[in-house]
Amino acid sequence: MSIDPAHSLADSFDLDTDLFHTQTSDPLPINDRLSIFELNIQKEIRRHWQEISSYVTSVLRTTGISGVEAEELAILPGMEELSAMMYINEYRREQRYDVIVLDAAPTAESLRFISMPTTLDWYMKHIFPFQRNLVKAVRPIANRVAPFELPTDSYFANIRNLFEKLEGVDDLMEDPYITSVRLVTNPEKMVLRETQRAFVYFSLHGLTVDSVVVNRLLPSEVKDAWFSEWHMSQEKVLKEIEEYFAPVPVRRVPLFAREVLGKQRLHELARVLYDDQDPAAVTRTEKPYTFGKTDGVYEIRLLLPFAAKGEVALFKKGDELVVEIGTLRRHIGLPRSMATLVPSRAKLDNQILKVEMKETQ
Numbered sequence: 001m002s003i004d005p006a007h008s009l010a011d012s013f014d015l016d017t018d019l020f021h022t023q024t025s026d027p028l029p030i031n032d033r034l035s036i037f038e039l040n041i042q043k044e045i046r047r048h049w050q051e052i053s054s055y056v057t058s059v060l061r062t063t064g065i066s067g068v069e070a071e072e073l074a075i076l077p078g079m080e081e082l083s084a085m086m087y088i089n090e091y092r093r094e095q096r097y098d099v100i101v102l103d104a105a106p107t108a109e110s111l112r113f114i115s116m117p118t119t120l121d122w123y124m125k126h127i128f129p130f131q132r133n134l135v136k137a138v139r140p141i142a143n144r145v146a147p148f149e150l151p152t153d154s155y156f157a158n159i160r161n162l163f164e165k166l167e168g169v170d171d172l173m174e175d176p177y178i179t180s181v182r183l184v185t186n187p188e189k190m191v192l193r194e195t196q197r198a199f200v201y202f203s204l205h206g207l208t209v210d211s212v213v214v215n216r217l218l219p220s221e222v223k224d225a226w227f228s229e230w231h232m233s234q235e236k237v238l239k240e241i242e243e244y245f246a247p248v249p250v251r252r253v254p255l256f257a258r259e260v261l262g263k264q265r266l267h268e269l270a271r272v273l274y275d276d277q278d279p280a281a282v283t284r285t286e287k288p289y290t291f292g293k294t295d296g297v298y299e300i301r302l303l304l305p306f307a308a309k310g311e312v313a314l315f316k317k318g319d320e321l322v323v324e325i326g327t328l329r330r331h332i333g334l335p336r337s338m339a340t341l342v343p344s345r346a347k348l349d350n351q352i353l354k355v356e357m358k359e360t361q
Contacts (some may be wrong), residue, residue: 001037002038004106010038013263025044039084039087041079049079049158049162051154051155052076052158052159056076058148060073062148081113081116082120088100088102088169088172114173114205124159128156132156136153138150173206176285180207181207181209183213184212186216187238188237195212196331196333201335203289206290208284208285208286210284211283212241212250213253213273214250214253216255217234218234218254219255243330248288254272288302288303291338297358298337299354299356301352303352304348304353314343314346316343317331320334321355342357342358
């Protein structure tokens with residue numbers, strides 16, 4: 001399943017690019033054991049968001065925006081991601097598939113995707129009941145004087161129905177025995193920084209990253225002098241990747257001689273990545289680190305299975321916490337709420353290092 005705005009899933013299998021826009025809006029069988037699915041947001045609106053979209057469109061039209069433009073603007077941020085979550089929840093409950101692979105969007109959209117269940121749960125518990133009752137009470141009077149009508153009960157019923165379809169998806173995503181994250185990056189400094197930020201925020205939201213895939217590595221067979229600096233640059237970034245993401249395994253994928261399109265070439269890529277291993281196997285259940293706040297004190301907890309007291313050192317570097325264990329070094333990117341804090345106290349107990357963070361004096 002793909003929620004990438006680029007919608008490149010059909011391209012990857014060398015199929016018609018408009019396949020999921022004009023021919024089907026359901027999972028398409030590739031063979032007896034594989035189906036692919038790209039979300040078509042216009043069709044998802046008709047399936048799941050009709051009342052909400054119709055109301056937003058009607059409000060926009062009162063401002064003078066034309067029909068087609070109003071319908072486009074009525075596609076609200078997050079609709080596509082929430083639709084994907086509903087399908088994931090539905091397929092999991094029905095046990096329709098053994099494995100669901102979600103091709104997520106770039107970092108910013110992916111972070112919005114994983115934060116949505118928590119945000120929506122808060123809204124439904126604290127805002128939705130009050131908002132629904134208030135609108136119901138003032139609607140008869142407001143509709144007489146307002147330039148547009150307030151939403152009807154069917155609008156709120158649509159929201160409630162969507163929330164019920166999403167119920168439990170946050171537990172599903174945070175269970176490391178069910179869900180894992182695999183980050184794909186290139187051996188380039190700018191791309192790596194974005195992947196590091198994604199790693200931090202996936203950890204912050206309780207998801208387990210079980211591997212990092214480094215794509216498009218120049219093969220050693222490429223010996224042309226023109227690529228010599230590329231080789232050195234990639235080796236330098238690779239070393240940084242190994243240090244930063246340890247103990248999460250890093251898988252390497254070379255730059256192929258041709259574009260990876262179609263089932264045969266995808267099989268070749270799979271052999272490079274996994275060889276005879278099961279790609280769906282659960283390989284990591286422990287989170288390398290977690291963030292928390294106890295009694296007003298920010299904490300970072302790190303799993304250090306081989307560390308001993310006295311050999312751990314740590315210091316702050318920019319928006320990262322650096323942990324040294326002998327000759328090994330771990331870089332931990334900090335969320336924005338902790339980026340200005342400094343370590344004040346650390347304790348290693350039962351293979352877990354707890355670091356307390358505080359404001360600088």
